[in-house]
Amino acid sequence: MATERTYIMVKPDGVARGLVGEIIKRFENKGFKLIAIKMLQADEALITKHYEEHIGKSFFPKIVKYILSGPVVGMVWQGKGVVAYGRVMLGKTDPLKSEPGTIRGDFGIDSGRNVVHGSDSVESAEREIKLWFPEGVVEYPRVIDSIIYEWLDGTPDNEDKKNDGEVSNTNETSDHPSKSTTTTTVQEEEKESSKPNKDHPSKLCCFPLRVKNKPRKQ
Numbered sequence: 235m236a237t238e239r240t241y242i243m244v245k246p247d248g249v250a251r252g253l254v255g256e257i258i259k260r261f262e263n264k265g266f267k268l269i270a271i272k273m274l275q276a277d278e279a280l281i282t283k284h285y286e287e288h289i290g291k292s293f294f295p296k297i298v299k300y301i302l303s304g305p306v307v308g309m310v311w312q313g314k315g316v317v318a319y320g321r322v323m324l325g326k327t328d329p330l331k332s333e334p335g336t337i338r339g340d341f342g343i344d345s346g347r348n349v350v351h352g353s354d355s356v357e358s359a360e361r362e363i364k365l366w367f368p369e370g371v372v373e374y375p376r377v378i379d380s381i382i383y384e385w386l387d388g389t390p391d392n393e394d395k396k397n398d399g400e401v402s403n404t405n406e407t408s409d410h411p412s413k414s415t416t417t418t419t420v421q422e423e424e425k426e427s428s429k430p431n432k433d434h435p436s437k438l439c440c441f442p443l444r445v446k447n448k449p450r451k452q
């Protein structure tokens with residue numbers, strides 16, 4: 235569902251190497267939506283809670299020391315399939331086993347300096363988001379979603395589209411533009427639009443349809 239969320243964190247080595255922008259760019263380019271971001275110096279209690287599944291493992295003290303070594307940039311990204319695909323974008327835990335083109339494959343060598351964290355399941359993501367962003371995330375409609383997602387190209391006609399885009403979606407994090415009181419839906423735009431051809435490419439993009447050309451002053 236387009237409301238799926240993941241916790242992505244640039245680790246201290248990634249921040250120190252100036253990779254924050256590069257990592258944000260990759261998630262933005264893919265089409266995922268940033269709904270929370272902050273830089274912080276995590277303390278031992280927070281890191282221990284974050285990595286609680288690894289308590290007792292040989293590398294646990296090293297990972298705590300690693301994340302304590304400098305500020306991190308925590309982010310919440312939203313979008314259809316963002317948890318699993320976020321992990322694909324990160325690469326494997328060991329950067330030397332990660333494909334080129336992945337973040338860890340392109341920017342890391344050691345597992346203990348693998349630049350970035352990403353939630354490994356929807357459940358972990360929700361737990362980590364609560365842990366790192368107890369203040370919550372920012373919800374806002376994004377007009378480019380009507381270009382990125384097929385479900386906004388007209389009336390949903392199958393289950394997938396229903397799950398992803400119906401206005402009746404009860405998930406509180408729904409990012410369908412129709413949730414906004416100030417945004418009209420593509421369907422409403424079409425009624426108002428003077429373009430009768432339903433298959434016209436301009437139908438894919440609601441933003442230009444809202445722009446009214448003002449006559450130029452001579």
Ligand code: IDP
Nearest residue numbers: 288293296297326327345346347348351352354
């Ligand atoms: P993941 O980040 O790919 O989900 P996990 O197994 O959850 O990997 O491990 C958490 C983090 O602990 C890794 O990202 C890595 O930084 C570190 N880590 C995992 N295994 C090792 C290891 O064998 N040596 C050093 N650090 C490790």
Ligand code: MG
Nearest residue numbers: 351352353354
């Ligand atoms: Mg993990």
